[in-house]
Amino acid sequence: FTSSSTRPGLHIIHIAAEMAPVAKVGGLGDVVTGLGKALQKKGHLVEIVLPKYDCMQYESIKDMKALDVVVESYFDGRLYKNKIWTGTVEGLPVYFIEPQHPGKFFGRGQLYGEHDDFKRFSFFSRVALELLLHAEKKPDIIHCHDWQTAFVAPLYWDLYVPKGLDSARICFTCHNFEYQGTAPASELTSCGLDAYHLNRPDRMQDNSANDRINSVKGAIVFSNIVTTVSPTYAQEVRTAQGGKGLHATINSHSKKFVGILNGIDTDAWNPASDNFLKVQYSASDIEGKLENKEALRRLLGLSSSEIRRPLVGCITRLVPQKGVHLIRHAIYRTLELGGQFVLLGSSPVPHIQREFEDIRNHFQNHEHARLVLKYDEALSHLIYAASDMLIIPSIFEPCGLTQMIAMRYGSIPIARKTGGLNDSVFDVDDDTIPDQFRNGFTFVTADEQGFNNALERAFNYYMNNAETWKELVQKDMNIDFSWDSSASQYEELYDKAVLRARTASRS
Numbered sequence: 115f116t117s118s119s120t121r122p123g124l125h126i127i128h129i130a131a132e133m134a135p136v137a138k139v140g141g142l143g144d145v146v147t148g149l150g151k152a153l154q155k156k157g158h159l160v161e162i163v164l165p166k167y168d169c170m171q172y173e174s175i176k177d178m179k180a181l182d183v184v185v186e187s188y189f190d191g192r193l194y195k196n197k198i199w200t201g202t203v204e205g206l207p208v209y210f211i212e213p214q215h216p217g218k219f220f221g222r223g224q225l226y227g228e229h230d231d232f233k234r235f236s237f238f239s240r241v242a243l244e245l246l247l248h249a250e251k252k253p254d255i256i257h258c259h260d261w262q263t264a265f266v267a268p269l270y271w272d273l274y275v276p277k278g279l280d281s282a283r284i285c286f287t288c289h290n291f292e293y294q295g296t297a298p299a300s301e302l303t304s305c306g307l308d309a310y311h312l313n314r315p316d317r318m319q320d321n322s323a324n325d326r327i328n329s330v331k332g333a334i335v336f337s338n339i340v341t342t343v344s345p346t347y348a349q350e351v352r353t354a355q356g357g358k359g360l361h362a363t364i365n366s367h368s369k370k371f372v373g374i375l376n377g378i379d380t381d382a383w384n385p386a387s388d389n390f391l392k393v394q395y396s397a398s399d400i401e402g403k404l405e406n407k408e409a410l411r412r413l414l415g416l417s418s419s420e421i422r423r424p425l426v427g428c429i430t431r432l433v434p435q436k437g438v439h440l441i442r443h444a445i446y447r448t449l450e451l452g453g454q455f456v457l458l459g460s461s462p463v464p465h466i467q468r469e470f471e472d473i474r475n476h477f478q479n480h481e482h483a484r485l486v487l488k489y490d491e492a493l494s495h496l497i498y499a500a501s502d503m504l505i506i507p508s509i510f511e512p513c514g515l516t517q518m519i520a521m522r523y524g525s526i527p528i529a530r531k532t533g534g535l536n537d538s539v540f541d542v543d544d545d546t547i548p549d550q551f552r553n554g555f556t557f558v559t560a561d562e563q564g565f566n567n568a569l570e571r572a573f574n575y576y577m578n579n580a581e582t583w584k585e586l587v588q589k590d591m592n593i594d595f596s597w598d599s600s601a602s603q604y605e606e607l608y609d610k611a612v613l614r615a616r617t618a619s620r621s
């Protein structure tokens with residue numbers, strides 16, 4: 115185990131279900147790595163605890179080895195052994211937990227979407243704390259993320275503080291309040307929590323069903339710090355419409371609740387050094403962007419006859435949250451306006467996947483539109499670099515990373531003003547925003563008309579004013595979306611929580 119006693123700074127342990135690039139489904143994976151790296155750079159000891167999935171990108175893990183220890187953990191009335199692996203991902207020390215449970219919890223070929231997800235992740239949350247206890251860790255902060263590791267908060271106070279793992283304050287970040295991890299109250303007992311004691315309206319009871327518990331609610335109640343991933347989303351979830359049933363809980367814990375905009379990992383997302391691109395480029399030399407556009411067109415079999423035909427990209431999970439009806443509409447509208455469209459996306463929702471497969475087939479040989487319906491990290495990089503515009507017409511968007519990545523690659527965002535998009539994309543035509551912050555095209559109403567207005571204005575700028583467009587591209591590429599300032603905000607929250615704990619223990 116890593117020794118932690120002599121390091122300056124705080125000892126921060128993230129317990130999470132995702133970490134880019136080894137185990138990533140969406141933004142959560144990017145945040146764990148990006149925030150972790152930024153905090154490490156500021157002199158803190160940062161460690162990560164992850165499940166050892168069978169479907170991880172193992173080639174991105176350095177020095178992976180099994181430890182000569184077995185951690186036994188309680189579940190469903192008995193103890194199960196867990197094999198512990200360590201390795202380094204993006205310079206961060208990671209513990210991987212491999213349960214020796216007959217349910218083969220992390221050997222399913224996918225991270226989520228299994229019938230027993232609640233069981234799998236409540237099991238994982240418990241082993242993660244058992245590992246910290248066993249390894250005699252004395253973290254200052256245990257940071258858990260989303261419903262999958264929300265169990266850590268009640269487990270910590272109810273079971274692990276009494277066992278002596280008591281040095282930490284708990285920080286919980288909710289990356290999306292749509293996913294709350296609810297189950298019949300009795301299922302909570304599997305991981306050792308007391309369902310009778312916790313199934314109360316002021317604790318873990320789901321706000322809309324008194325025989326169910328809600329793990330995200332539990333983490334809100336039992337954490338010292340609760341954050342979400344943008345200031346606007348933090349406001350939205352405090353309303354009945356945005357809180358998905360948790361607004362009352364969030365409001366009654368509002369003192370410890372704050373929205374901090376995510377950053378992006380500017381090393382991983384850097385057009386000047388990105389090996390996935392045909393040609394690297396930078397804000398001071400954007401010619402390379404055109405070569406990437408050509409490369410993408412060739413790769414996907416799109417027409418290259420006009421270099422300046424605008425290329426509109428979309429990189430997303432195809433779920434209702436992302437505005438799938440507007441994404442579908444955008445393909446047709448872009449073609450009508452004389453542009454090219456590339457979609458990279460896949461859907462966990464079978465009817466949406468089928469619908470987009472039909473559209474993909476329809477455009478199979480089209481010279482100006484291509485749909486690639488899979489998850490493809492390498493292709494995503496090339497699309498960010500190649501496209502002139504990127505659409506993000508989300509119905510709601512806790513933070514959103516694609517608009518920031520797009521800007522870093524000089525692709526201008528066309529986004530709906532919601533959540534983190536509202537905190538990072540500012541309309542070029544909005545006179546109420548200082549000129550230096552205007553960086554894209556936005557719309558408010560989530561309908562075709564609203565979207566058309568933004569897309570058409572973007573096309574007009576692009577077609578009629580090449581020089582202004584180029585300036586906009588360069589301006590966007592120079593915006594600082596690194597984790598630096600967001601990580602400082604987390605650091606401040608951690609410091610305050612640790613200080614409060616120390617003051618309290620002295621008095």
Ligand code: ADP
Binds near residue numbers: 139141460494514517
């Ligand atoms: P969410 O977390 O809701 O999926 P975000 O915008 O926060 O949305 O993060 C999405 C991340 O996943 C980005 O890094 C984006 O590039 C990546 N991504 C989404 N879909 C795909 C895909 N089909 N292939 C490759 N990367 C994808």
